[in-house]
Amino acid sequence: MSTKMVKFIISRQDNPETAPYLEEFEIPHRPNMNVISALMEIRRNPVNAKGEATTPVTWEMGCLEEVCGACSMVINGKPRQSCTALVDQLEQPIRLEPMKTFPVVRDLAIDRSRMFDALKRVKAWIPIDGTYDLGPGPRMPETKRQWAYELSKCMTCGVCLEACPNVNTNSDFIGPAPLSQVRLFNAHPTGEMNKEERLNAIMDDGGLAECGNSQNCVQSCPKGIPLTTSIAALNRDTSFQAFKNFFGSDR
């Protein structure tokens, strides 16, 4: 058997402060391999295309089935999950870069803390704790549950932030993902009880208003989450909320 080789050009960076550089790798092809199995091969035998010994490439991963979002990186120019990026479906050489919208920790590993901070900021949870048993909450219609399930698929992968022209170092925009989560939790019959808090949170600086409708997010989301529909729906909700805040309301 002739050994077919797969060529990679990987953007590497030794630590958050140093400059990035490119390094090429050639690794033996195996059937059905994905970008992660290729990176594992490099880790097993860290030799670059020139035959020089090098450090293994660092990346993150978790579920290996596109539900955790940890393995996101820019593959041939598009941000996506490396665990579901099949080598045979990619044009070679395969270019791997970190999602530079986020701070690079090392090589392809990035720090997505800002997304989790944003989820805290917009109160993307349902408060149910009390000093006594509050009993069951209101029921959710099955059709609505099915609809909300689609929004709940978000894995905080960061692809939508990477694709958004308004998420960058000039702006404090939290990005599409946490906004859509506000819509999810506001749609929940119990979560709805804290709807105003969440709406007010996204009306703060760096929130909903920073969206400029490039709609790259909805084109890029690997989970097919209707991000721009969520954003437009929240625009509607905050229009009403702003009037209520300003003029007061009898609820």
Next chain:
Amino acid sequence: MAGSRDFINRRIHSLLGVIPIGIFLVQHLVVNHFATRDAEAFNKAAHFMESLPFRIFLETFVIYLPILFHAVYGLYITFQAKNNVTRYGYFRNMMFLVQRVTGVITLIFIAWHVWETRVQAAFGQEVNFDMMADILSSPFMVAFYLVGVLSAVFHFANGLWSFFVSWGLTVSPRSQKISTYVTMGVFVALAIVSVRTIFAFI
């Protein structure tokens, strides 16, 4: 409060783009269209607009201040974005870029246009058909006016699309798609009106 400074500024920016600036733009283009009839019709229409009562207040509060706010905040928004159409060549992303480019062109055009007409009028020149015919006697100015006016018209039409999203009027993908067709229809209609007007002076 009703929201943070960013939120309110952004909503004011959006509102002003349509009311009053957009409405003024349409009115301005329609009145100027009298030029396609003859010089006298244009002069009469222009004179009527000039003789509106409280003109300086109307101009200040309906035109100058709103455009100033929209333009300054628009530039801030424009330079905040890191455009990425080469990586993400989707239709809406291109419109996002074009919205910003046409905004900047419109700003340059409006500054020049106001200088050449309204400021000169303040210095005692009369704004009439001959003044515009004189300006448009240079082929360069014809090109400049075509680019400037078409930019403004495109910016308004596409801005109308995003205005509907910004206020939550068009939410579903289908409504946003229909809105794309409608607002591009607005662009074509206003483009015809304005190009016809420009050529009426030549």
